[in-house]
Amino acid sequence: MVQLSKPxxxxxxxxxxxxxxxxxxxxxxxxxxxxTIERSIYSFQDACNFLYSSSLEELQAAGGAGSIRYxxxxxxxxxxxxxxxxxxxxxxxxxxxATEAFYGKQLPLVKKLLMQRLNQxxxxxxxxxx
Amino acid sequence: MYGYVGKILxxxxxxxxxxxxxxxxxxxxxxxxxxxxxxxxxxxxxxxVDGRDPRNxxxxxxxxxxxxxxxxxxxxTEVQGIGIQGHPIGWYTRSNFGGRFGAQLKYAGWDGxxxxxxxxxxxxxxxxxxxxxxxxxxxxxxxxxWATQEEIWQEVSDGQGFGNWxxxxxxxxxxRTTQRPAVLTIGRVGELQSPLGCLIHDAGNGxxxxxxxxxxxxxxxxxxxxxxxxxxxxxxxxxLMNARLWTREKYGFNVEAPAADVGSFNFPAGxxxxxxxxxxxxxxxxxxxxxxKMCRGRSAGGGNESHCVDYLFYNNYDAAKHGQxxxxxxxxxxxxxxxxxxxxxxxxxxxxxxxxxxxGILGPGKQIDCDLPFDQLGDYVFVERMVEQIEKQxxxxxxxxxxxxxxxxxxxxxxxxxxxxxxxLQEWGYSHHYDARTEVEWGYxxxxxxxDCNDHDFNVCCYWTPSICALFGAEFxxxxxxxxxxxxxxxVPYSDPLMADYSDEGIYKExxxxxxxxxxxxSNYYKQSLLxxxxxxxxxxxxxxxxxxxxxxxAEPKFFTAVTGIEQSFEEGIEIGRKIWNLDRAIWxxxxxxxxxxxxxxxxxxxxxxxxxxxxxxxYVMPVYExxxxxYKALSGRTLDRQKVEDWKTIYYKLEGWDPNTxxxxxxxxxxxxxxxxxxxxxxxxxLGA
Numbered sequence: 001m002v003q004l005s006k007p008x009x010x011x012x013x014x015x016x017x018x019x020x021x022x023x024x025x026x027x028x029x030x031x032x033x034x035x036t037i038e039r040s041i042y043s044f045q046d047a048c049n050f051l052y053s054s055s056l057e058e059l060q061a062a063g064g065a066g067s068i069r070y071x072x073x074x075x076x077x078x079x080x081x082x083x084x085x086x087x088x089x090x091x092x093x094x095x096x097x098a099t100e101a102f103y104g105k106q107l108p109l110v111k112k113l114l115m116q117r118l119n120q121x122x123x124x125x126x127x128x129x130x
Numbered sequence: 131m132y133g134y135v136g137k138i139l140x141x142x143x144x145x146x147x148x149x150x151x152x153x154x155x156x157x158x159x160x161x162x163x164x165x166x167x168x169x170x171x172x173x174x175x176x177x178x179v180d181g182r183d184p185r186n187x188x189x190x191x192x193x194x195x196x197x198x199x200x201x202x203x204x205x206x207t208e209v210q211g212i213g214i215q216g217h218p219i220g221w222y223t224r225s226n227f228g229g230r231f232g233a234q235l236k237y238a239g240w241d242g243x244x245x246x247x248x249x250x251x252x253x254x255x256x257x258x259x260x261x262x263x264x265x266x267x268x269x270x271x272x273x274x275x276w277a278t279q280e281e282i283w284q285e286v287s288d289g290q291g292f293g294n295w296x297x298x299x300x301x302x303x304x305x306r307t308t309q310r311p312a313v314l315t316i317g318r319v320g321e322l323q324s325p326l327g328c329l330i331h332d333a334g335n336g337x338x339x340x341x342x343x344x345x346x347x348x349x350x351x352x353x354x355x356x357x358x359x360x361x362x363x364x365x366x367x368x369x370l371m372n373a374r375l376w377t378r379e380k381y382g383f384n385v386e387a388p389a390a391d392v393g394s395f396n397f398p399a400g401x402x403x404x405x406x407x408x409x410x411x412x413x414x415x416x417x418x419x420x421x422x423k424m425c426r427g428r429s430a431g432g433g434n435e436s437h438c439v440d441y442l443f444y445n446n447y448d449a450a451k452h453g454q455x456x457x458x459x460x461x462x463x464x465x466x467x468x469x470x471x472x473x474x475x476x477x478x479x480x481x482x483x484x485x486x487x488x489x490g491i492l493g494p495g496k497q498i499d500c501d502l503p504f505d506q507l508g509d510y511v512f513v514e515r516m517v518e519q520i521e522k523q524x525x526x527x528x529x530x531x532x533x534x535x536x537x538x539x540x541x542x543x544x545x546x547x548x549x550x551x552x553x554x555l556q557e558w559g560y561s562h563h564y565d566a567r568t569e570v571e572w573g574y575x576x577x578x579x580x581x582d583c584n585d586h587d588f589n590v591c592c593y594w595t596p597s598i599c600a601l602f603g604a605e606f607x608x609x610x611x612x613x614x615x616x617x618x619x620x621x622v623p624y625s626d627p628l629m630a631d632y633s634d635e636g637i638y639k640e641x642x643x644x645x646x647x648x649x650x651x652x653s654n655y656y657k658q659s660l661l662x663x664x665x666x667x668x669x670x671x672x673x674x675x676x677x678x679x680x681x682x683x684x685a686e687p688k689f690f691t692a693v694t695g696i697e698q699s700f701e702e703g704i705e706i707g708r709k710i711w712n713l714d715r716a717i718w719x720x721x722x723x724x725x726x727x728x729x730x731x732x733x734x735x736x737x738x739x740x741x742x743x744x745x746x747x748x749x750y751v752m753p754v755y756e757x758x759x760x761x762y763k764a765l766s767g768r769t770l771d772r773q774k775v776e777d778w779k780t781i782y783y784k785l786e787g788w789d790p791n792t793x794x795x796x797x798x799x800x801x802x803x804x805x806x807x808x809x810x811x812x813x814x815x816x817x818l819g820a
Contacts, residue, residue: 021488029446032395032594033586033665034439035563038481038554039446042488049450056602060392063399064425064665065437067406068601069446070749103749104602 001109002092004116012121014084015044025079027051027071033064044084044121047071048114053107073097073110089117131157132365133194133694138169139240139262141255143349144184144247148262153241160703161193161241162208163224163658164710169244170210170222171713171808177222177720181214181341182323182348184248190235190314190354191242193661197233197362197419199374200689201382202397202666205418207232207314207337208658211245213580214348215325215341215472217535217559218727221580222717224658225342227314229335231356232661233419234312238358249350252321254282257356258298258311267352271321274468275330279313282355286311296357304359315353316343317470318521323347325533326472326520334426334435334463335418338472339560339581341533365695373688374422381672381681382422389673391607392599395590397669397681399423406445407431408456418663425665432460440466443477444513451508462513469517474561474582475534476516478554482534483526485552486543492526498541500526535559551733556582566734568750568765569593570637574646575653577728578782580718585653587668588617588645592630592752595671596762600751608671608678610753611760616670620683621648623701632765633754638774643782648704654714655707656686709803712795715788716808719817725779725793730770738769789819796820 007015025041027050041047051069059066077090096109131154138151156165166189174187188211195203205228213223235243238259252267270278287296287310299305312331320327320343327343328336337343346352364370383400401415401424413429426435433441441463448459466473483502486492492500502519506512519527529537538544538553547553554562556573560582566573569592575583591613599606608616614630621629621644628641629648636642656662669680687700715723754763783790787799796819800809812818 021485021490024488027446029442030597031439031442032590033437034442036565037442037446037477039450040481040484040488041450046450049453050446052449056392056598056604059598060388061400063395063423065406066395066598067442068598102601102603104598 001112001116002095004088004092004113004120007086007117007120007124009124011084011086012124015086015117015121016125018043019083023079023083025071025076027069030068030070032062032066041071044080045118047076048111048118051107051111051114053104053111056104068104069107070103073103073106076110086117089113131694132363133198134161134241135236135239135360135362137240138165138242138244139257140244140246141262141264142246143249143253143264143351146249146264148264151244158706159710160655160659160706161196162191162206162661163210163654164706165189165242165659166191166208166210166224167710167713167717171717173244173246174212177212177717178722179212181212181220181345183212184246184349186212186345186348188245188342188345188349189242190245192232192236192240193659194694195660195662195689197236198364198693199370199420200693201374201377201420201422202663203661203689204233204420205229206661206663207235208661209329209337209340209342211340211342211345213340213342214323214344215339215533215559216580217533217555219721220325220341221558221721221723222714223340223580225329225337225340226658226661227329227331227335227337228418228663229312229331230419231312231314231331231335234309234356234358236358236362237360238356239360240356243354245349245351248348252350252352254351254353254355256286257354257358258286259358259360261298267350270352272318275315275317275470276333276468278315278353279332282313282353283310286355286357298357299359301359307357307359309357311355311357313353313355315470316346317468319531320344320347320470321352322521322523322531324520324531326475326531328470328472330467330470332435333428334437334440334467336440336467336470338474339584341472343470364693366692370689370692373685373692376688377681377685378422381669381675381685384674391673391678392595392602392604395594396586396672397423397666398672398674399425399665401425406455407433408460409454411460421663423666429460431457433463436463436467439477440473443473443480447480447508447512449508458508458510461510465510465513465517469521471517471520474563475530478561479530479534479537480516482538482547482553498526502526533559534561545732549732549736551731551737554733555731556734557730564589564593565750566730567738567768567770568632568752570632570642570770571646571649573730573734574642574778574782575649577730578646578650580714583653584664585649585657586664587649587652587670588630591617591670592632593750596753597749597751600762600764601749606762607673609760610762612678613671613753614755614760616679617645619679620668620670621645622683623704624648628755630753631755632752633756633763634768636755638771638778640781640785643778643785646782647785650711651704651707653707654710655703659706659710660686660690660703662686709805712786712800712803713805713808715795716800716805716812719792719794719812719819720815723793725783725791728779728793729772730775735770735772735775738767792819794819
């Protein structure tokens with residue numbers, strides 16, 4: 001997996017800040033039984049928490065209770081670039097996504113990258129706070 | 131009569147008269163929905179009354195299969211009457227719930243319950259076999275749905291509590307049971323006659339659509355309790371057992387060798403409930419009476435029996451706030467069940483309010499004053515506060531209490547928010563569930579009916595399974611051509627090789643009208659009248675079956691005949707479904723339904739972008755027939771064309787034998803179905819199709 005460089009304080013500040021309505025990211029929760037549920041995402045951390053991956057086997061086992069979190073990764077990259085200015089993360093997502101042909105297999109890779117960046121931000125935020 | 135227990139309980143809450151209706155008189159309708167509509171037709175002379183009017187008649191019906199060993203057809207109960215949730219009017223409508231109420235009702239000797247009138251003070255109905263009492267419910271009024279059930283359990287068991295014998299009759303062998311009574315009850319919002327009111331049974335079986343909790347409240351009826359110690363005569367017990375074993379062996383989940391194919395979501399799904407629990411919380415499968423699937427769960431941590439939108443409505447907020455699913459979600463799920471509140475409206479309301487809040491339109495001192503703690507969205511306290519405001523009709527709750535459509539009208543937001551889609555009420559004021567723009571059979575079926583249709587038959591095989599396969603790169607269980615052939619083969623008598631064509635052109639053509647026609651007729655009879663569960667039937671594609679053809683078409687009549695002894699073909703059942711659909715259509719006509727009203731919310735025609743950009747756009751992968759061949763294709767981004775939808779409606783009305791100018795049934799169609807008196811009534815009221 002791509003190792004992200006340590007973000008600047010300015011980038012961390014942008015990433016940890018809530019965005020306004022016009023800059024929201026759209027996510028969708030696809031449920032087998034309950035239908036599709038829209039989710040408006042207003043922060044980077046929210047996006048990280050929103051995305052979690054289920055394997056095909058887990059979805060099979062879940063039957064009607066199965067659920068997929070969906071964000072268009074192209075839109076996610078654009079959002080990270082244009083709203084937060086995180087070119088490195090956006091590019092890294094593009095690289096990881098290119099290694100797999102299907103969303104279900106891309107998702108865990110993207111999630112790892114997002115969490116890597118989020119943890120960097122949290123670490124630096126804690127240092128700053130202390 | 132086999133399968134049926136012979137009589138229907140009729141309770142007039144105004145006069146307190148308790149009487150019976152012979153089931154035989156309505157047997158031609160099968161049970162459930164069919165019987166309910168026929169009884170409603172006969173007993174509610176003025177079909178134009180409001181749902182809260184004491185003249186509204188409510189039916190709560192079982193089927194001949196209820197309480198038997200027919201897999202996934204024993205535990206459902208159908209509720210009907212004039213609803214109060216729909217917009218612009220409540221329409222004559224229906225809901226349905228699982229659990230053990232229907233089975234207990236049969237064991238008590240009743241095929242259904244008919245409610246008329248309005249009690250002069252809060253009451254509950256106590257059914258112990260043939261002994262039926264209308265009891266004072268003053269002490270229950272104000273209790274939540276769980277506390278109400280606990281109170282009634284104690285009363286019926288003389289305070290002995292669960293696990294002890296309950297003596298309910300004098301027979302030595304059949305007069306006592308260790309079962310708890312099955313209780314159907316309402317919470318506070320139901321008592322206050324809100325359209326958000328649900329009927330709740332046990333921990334999490336709910337009849338949510340239609341607002342029947344509010345209708346119960348209008349009748350001063352807090353609960354119905356039933357406990358029975360009788361049994362059901364089966365025409366051919368060995369045939370029934372063999373049929374159940376046949377489904378298990380040929381079509382059921384194989385725990386030792388689960389099918390590798392994607393697609394085992396309906397009849398062959400394995401036991402289990404939501405996989406999305408907080409860390410460290412375990413659960414065991416739990417199901418309705420007689421079911422082989424056990425698709426719900428009980429856990430030590432809460433969220434019991436909640437596994438659909440009642441559970442999912444808050445999980446993303448919880449996870450977003452806390453980084454993972456936590457006890458906040460379980461508490462929220464339990465709260466809405468206890469409050470007896472419609473969770474689809476809660477979910478859609480949350481989306482809508484959050485949009486308005488983020489836009490700066492809603493909040494403390496804003497254009498729409500609201501003090502809900504949005505900084506705590508994701509915590510249990512947010513849902514607690516929202517429910518409290520609805521129950522007390524204070525703050526934003528005084529608007530939400532009336533249902534989302536009316537709330538939006540009162541707040542001056544209705545037209546613009548339905549156009550943009552931030553208030554996704556797809557048709558009749560009901561929450562967006564599945565997308566009419568892509569999965570058109572769901573949308574058309576809902577639009578032609580009275581509510582979100584909630585029929586997953588084609589949803590599972592035409593959308594969910596192909597979409598998952600596409601998202602994961604898994605092999606499709608069947609090719610698009612094979613899927614189309616299976617659907618065409620099973621959808622008798624309307625079979626058309628192109629009926630599963632969801633292409634941009636196909637969705638407006640006659641084959642799609644035939645698919646919708648079959649879907650409405652199948653659901654009306656097999657799922658809503660015989661009460662085959664929506665989460666097992668129809669079964670089109672089954673990874674365990676030979677040729678992957680599911681059991682639909684063969685299993686339904688096999689079980690019906692085994693239980694009732696009546697030889698009835700699958701097609702004959704579809705024809706009864708057509709009759710029920712036409713009777714409902716006639717009732718809607720009397721209520722004023724006209725084809726001009728049958729339009730989707732504006733966002734369905736106007737908003738459609740690429741995935742990720744706008745409301746509900748996801749990778750919808752469905753079968754299409756293009757350039758002379760079948761394939762699966764991603765359909766996101768599509769909007770419906772207004773004129774083409776209108777043209778499609780004309781095609782559909784003609785297929786059904788309805789007046790294309792009004793959408794109302796004609797005399798010829800109704801008389802052809804043996805409904806001459808219905809045609810006469812429509813004519814008398816100037817509502818007969820020309």
